[in-house]
Amino acid sequence: MDHLPFIAASYALGILIPGAFAVAAFLRVGSARRRLAAIDARPRRGGTR
Amino acid sequence: MRLSGVLVPWLSAGALVLTAIGLVWGLFFAPADWQQGDAVRIMYIHVPSAWLASAGYAALAACSVASLVWRHPLADLAAVEIGPVGAGFTALCLATGSLWGKPMWGAWWVWDARLTSVLVLFFLYLGHIALVRAFDDPVRGYRAGAILALIGAADLPIIKFSVDWWNTLHQPDTITLTGAPHMYIGMLWPLLFSTLGYTLAFAAIVLTRTRAAVMERRIRGLLMARASAQEPA
Numbered sequence: 503m504d505h506l507p508f509i510a511a512s513y514a515l516g517i518l519i520p521g522a523f524a525v526a527a528f529l530r531v532g533s534a535r536r537r538l539a540a541i542d543a544r545p546r547r548g549g550t551r
Numbered sequence: 552m553r554l555s556g557v558l559v560p561w562l563s564a565g566a567l568v569l570t571a572i573g574l575v576w577g578l579f580f581a582p583a584d585w586q587q588g589d590a591v592r593i594m595y596i597h598v599p600s601a602w603l604a605s606a607g608y609a610a611l612a613a614c615s616v617a618s619l620v621w622r623h624p625l626a627d628l629a630a631v632e633i634g635p636v637g638a639g640f641t642a643l644c645l646a647t648g649s650l651w652g653k654p655m656w657g658a659w660w661v662w663d664a665r666l667t668s669v670l671v672l673f674f675l676y677l678g679h680i681a682l683v684r685a686f687d688d689p690v691r692g693y694r695a696g697a698i699l700a701l702i703g704a705a706d707l708p709i710i711k712f713s714v715d716w717w718n719t720l721h722q723p724d725t726i727t728l729t730g731a732p733h734m735y736i737g738m739l740w741p742l743l744f745s746t747l748g749y750t751l752a753f754a755a756i757v758l759t760r761t762r763a764a765v766m767e768r769r770i771r772g773l774l775m776a777r778a779s780a781q782e783p784a
Contacts, residue, residue, distance in 0.1 A: 505590040505654045512647045513578065516596035519643045520752050523636055524563075527759040534766035541773050 555758045566752035573745025581741050593651040595741055599749035600644040604672060605707055607637030607753060611679065612704040615697035625761070627693040628768070630700065631683050632760035636753060638676035644669060656720060664713035665721035668706055675703035 503509065577595030584591035611633045617626035648666065649659045660666065683689075683696035714723045726732045732739055 504588045508650045508654050509578070509589060509592050512593040512596050512650045513574065515643055515646055515650075516574070516600070519639050520749065520756070523639055523756045524752065524759075527756050527763065531759050531763040531766070534763045534770065538766050538770050538773075541770055541777075 555762050559755050559758050559762070562751045562755035562758065566748050566755055568748070569744050570748030570752060573741045573743075573748050576741035577738075577745060581738050582735065584738075587655055590651060590654045591738070593647055594738075595745045597644060597647040597651055598742060599746040600640045600647060601669070602746060603749055603753050604637065604641035604644045604669065605710055606750070607633055607640060608672060608676070608700075608704065608707060610757075611637060611676075611700045612707075615700040618693055618697045619701070625765070627690075627697075628764045629757065629761050630679075630693070630696060632764055633757055634676055634680045634683070634696075636756050636760070638673060638680060640749075640753065641669065641673040641676055645673060661720050663720045664717040665710065665719050668710045668713050672703075672706050672710060675699070675706060679703070 574595055577592055581592065581595075583589045611630055614626040614630035614633065617623045618630060645666075648669075652661070653659050679696050679699055682699055683692040686692035686695065713719060714721055725734050726739075726742075734742070
């Protein structure tokens with residue numbers, strides 16, 4: 503395979519950048535959910551996450 | 552919130568499967584180009600990220616319209632959350648374009664109309680990210696960001712038609728909505744898979760970030776209500 507370093511760098515970025523955004527988003531929503539559950543004393547409605 | 556809770560797992564699963572198929576197919580099984588050789592495989596990352604850079608900004612502009620016209624609070628939050636994700640995909644587009652340009656053109660960067668207009672888009676994203684966070688009153692930040700996003704939307708047709716209006720080093724569009732694609736079918740299929748996969752990933756990330764923003768807003772509201780209730784009269 504020619505130009506391998508360029509291809510490898512592109513694929514690494516193509517996985518790392520969206521992957522980092524995805525992991526950060528899921529960690530953030532998990533953290534917000536836990537904080538909300540700790541603060542919100544009201545009973546949860548059915549199906550509300 | 553309930554709808555996004557249902558959608559996000561499906562979007563994430565679809566994104567993982569389609570992107571994996573597209574990238575593995577593009578990297579190992581799609582043919583090399585007769586002129587560019589294996590460097591053409593960068594296309595399976597570069598084209599989806601370029602599409603999402605523009606489509607993300609179009610979504611940002613649509614949220615800005617909803618924010619300015621209907622004052623929809625969810626549109627404000629969605630616009631704020633689209634900004635960094637769109638900037639990330641635009642950065643990915645510029646970086647992979649540079650990595651593709653060096654072996655093909657002999658330069659990491661040229662001040663070509665297409666490249667320059669995408670760089671302007673990246674700066675518009677950064678400007679929006681900074682502007683919406685620059686005010687003590689978040690609503691003023693949302694309004695200012697929405698105006699910037701709508702003005703910046705003028706860059707989208709410039710990006711699209713730059714390769715037609717000017718004599719650019721960047722190649723013209725290979726795939727259009729109106730005509731048959733000028734691409735070998737064995738390259739087109741993995742490109743479609745990776746493009747759809749990345750699009751689902753973008754949607755899943757933005758929806759997840761927006762869900763988190765809605766929860767964080769509710770947390771702030773509850774804390775403020777609790778603090779004001781505890782204040783002595």
